Amino acid sequence: MKTRSELTSIPMNSTYQDGLCTEVAVVGAGAAGLYSAWRLVTDGGLPGSQVQLFEMDDRIGGRLESVVLPGMDVVGELGGMRYMSSQAIVATLIEQVFSHALESVPFPMGDNAHLFAFLRKQYLRADAWKRAQARGDRQLTRYMLSEADIGYSADQLFNKVVYEVLTADPWFNARYADKVKHYGAYDYTFELTAEDWSRIKPQLRYCFAGPYQDALVNELGFWNMLKDRVGQEGYNYLADAGGYYSNTINWNAAEALPYMVGDLSNAGTEYKTIAGGYDGLAYALADAYLAEPGGCIWRENQLLGFTRSSKPGYRYTLHFLNRPGRAPWAVHANSVVLAMPRRALELLAQDSFFFRNEELQRNLAAVIPEPAYKILMGFEQPWWQQSFGAQSGHSITDLPLRQCYYFGTDPSNSHSLLLGSYNDMRATPFWQVLARHPEPFKPRATALVAPAQLEGLQNMQASQRMVNEVMKELRELHGSGVSIPDPYVTWFKDWSADPYGGGYHAWQAGYAVDRVMPFMRKPDRAEAIHIVGEAYSDQQGWVEGAFCVAERMLEEHYGLRRPLWLDPRYHLGY
Template identity: 30%
Template sequence: MADENLDIAIIGGGVSGVYCAWRLKQEKPNDKIAVFEASNHIGGRLLSVRPPDIPDMVAELGGMRILPAVQPLITDLIAELNQELPKDQQIELYDFPVDEPQNIAYLRGVYLRLADFTANPDKVPYQLNFLDQGQSAGSVIVNAIEQIVPGITNSNLSEEERREMAQQAEFGGVPLYKQGFWNVLLRVITGEAYQYAEDVGGYDSTMCNWNAADAIPWYLSDFGVSPVYKGFSNGFQQVPLTLAQFFQQLGGEVRLESNVSNIVSKAGGFEFQSQGRTIAAKSLILAMPRRALEILAATSPVLQEIQPLIGTVTPRPLFKLFTTYNSPWWRNTGITITVTDKDGKDQAVYVPVQAGRSVTDLPVRQTYYWPQSNGEAATQGHAMLLASYDDGDNTGFWDGLRARRRQPRAPGLDAAPLADPFIGEDDNVQRNELTWHQYKAPRMMTEEVTRQLTLMHSLSYTPKVRNAAYRDWGDDPYGGGWNSWNIGVKSWEVKHRIVQPTDLPLFICGEAYSDAQGWVEGALQTAGYLLAKFGVAPLPH
């Protein structure tokens, strides 16, 4: 006999899990609904932590931005939450710059400014043909995509129209969904142009061999038409934390450090184990990515039956490392430009490196000059870098500088303890930023990122790191920072089938099986499909 009976059990405390919990509790106030989260925090791959030495900055160890122009679900959700939040607790956004012209590109041993790719193409150390020379990295791929699916880059098309075009398209007489993105790109651009786009773009996995019919509209949404990003003044994690708070205020329960195993079908519902107790639930929602589902399936026969559906996506590695300093030393690596004043006189103006990112083909790949909570650049005093933002193969570089993967860790914690942690400036001070120190970076990793930042910025040294924290999302139970559709999968069918994969009241949601993989928008999309099964209408647009 079960120790407890629930109407709805939700496994996973990320955005999709707590969003479903809140909406279901609104519509079913008398149902007993509980969220089970194995870690010690709500948010999943949204993890916002304040460094111990900079109270006006928030490090985003997970997701860090949105694209309001093409992501209506998260935009509408923030507006809805802000209607209910007191003014001093509002979810505030700021402009999140990326490629500033004065920022640095250190590629193949050559120092460039990001403006040089279009303004001074002769300086660019890649053997590009005359069509690609003088084009930005994104433009090279967008132009290639237009050759693969003619007309798809038309700015008048909606996101849905682009997806439908890619799903129906053929290339070389073969349906696009049966081909890999990398494969089709190399049929319309040179290998050198592909390497250029990958190096300058800063990401490895976005152009790897995943389902071309999904990759093409996805790429156009993120990088295609002058994207405008927004960051979060109090951290992106504020969104799921607010959802969980509202859910609890309605009488729902959130249970942290509550691992779940041994799911079995019983009497039209389910039973599972959590914290040494047997829990029965009439309906079960798994708000989890592929790797977490696979771990749970090892003890749960009901999931083993749907392994083919679970395996339609591939987790992609993602790594972030933040470092803090006494001052924003990178401002000294700016440039002096000549401008003409209103009187027609030329004047020399110094333009500092202070916002957005710089890129390199070193393993650090991308470095972001992190803003203050109001979105403004740090100009003096303590400052912070997203020192390395890595994906794909480059995440493996850091494996030799950290604890081995899949090591035992304390219950509820995301990371195993370090044998040789980096000792920061405030390690012996009483602190409230315990989450930052839970993700403390190893000493060797911190020393190596310092070496690469020094080289990348063409300096003889960089100032001492005060504190450092990192998160490798390839670790269990996430398996990756995002998931991509496999070649040959009809995602437009699977994304609906997996929501309720059997006749049982078992449901699955999350970014992994969506049109917006790697984004909160995807998590909310699949949550919306799931809620429709319960008769819950979407939020007003």
């Protein structure tokens, strides 16, 4: 098993070579780009020299970024954190293909008895609903829910809505009624496969009297649907108590249904991650790609746009800016893989032959970039363990803080890591103003951290004003009975900044996702230009979504066969 230092020590090239020629140019060294480059050189019959990978940042991984704060051997996740065993590409890569380098470990979600839900100034433990139901009672909150919805936790109420929408449609019942069940007062099960959902989402109708009667569910926004089912107050409860505002924005309701019951509302879901940091998957892919002679990751080289090539034997010329030298340079290629999210695509020159396409412009707008902030904090003591027995997991609030994750304690000392705030969507403008304040938080030495260890971290710090507000909200979330010290170091990440535009994406209502997804993989039938990544997938917010889109594109347009390590029956989406 490789150490994190060994895994991340990969050779990359920050220079440039004007006039470079390659068969395939892969732009973006995030999950989809790394996967595409690796598959093309290992299974696509191309030497490394004919598959070149370009990245504008000084690191790889895209929205996977694992960091270690000084003074502790605990990994913090600024980006993607985890995967599910059902996500076959991610799981198989980690647990089989790269098992020599990566170690899969549980991503603990903690014991709800030791976690908090602080909503409308009401203090609850996260297991309050379960305990009340075991007593035959209904947990009351300060949300004026409909009588039929009182006593449901947010997870249970999400499940109830999905169940009712599905089973109200006669078309669904005629085909899938035996795959969904309601038992007991609050419990629902969904045994629908990914293939089932792919058939259901374009067909499902909203069969309730009212303004949306008989509408296709994919024409409705999720907020529209939730308000119609549980009222605006019920919607507010789900938005607040669910932890993520992004889940309840007015995105495509048909896409929201499997997302909610397949992940965030399923209390039985088993999460895993990688020992040493989840971005280890990106580095394992990079290492495997670079093992092929001629493979190269051109870091700190920003794609500005591309044109038709005047060089004989090549179709496209890609125009890059080498950021260290501020030097423009050109690459010639016969096919291009744009492994980039919506905002990064919009930053490319839009006056090219490729982007002068009304259908492409319309479909680029089919997804909503969802802003997200994370603030990691290092503490000298694990105050959450000492005060209320939490070992891991997260607490939720309707304060702008939204969520905090108790990440862990160094096994050799007491220094501990907290994700002090994980907020998104409408909470982000609150923090945006504080993030701009010019006075940064000043990391301080501890008994275990010398001043020299803190050098070079100043650009990663949140502003002092932001830290002050986070600490105020953490103390309010946990109540006066919990004494919370100040952190000695922070690490702040704004995923809404260019070129990402957001931490994750969501499909707009009214788009036929089953048609847009294949279109984006090859927007112009006459061109060898492809768009891949999490943004235009049907597993948005997950690395698996990026991999599925990339794999489908490689099989469809580069003629690659399904790898032997991946079940040929595994569903890759539309």
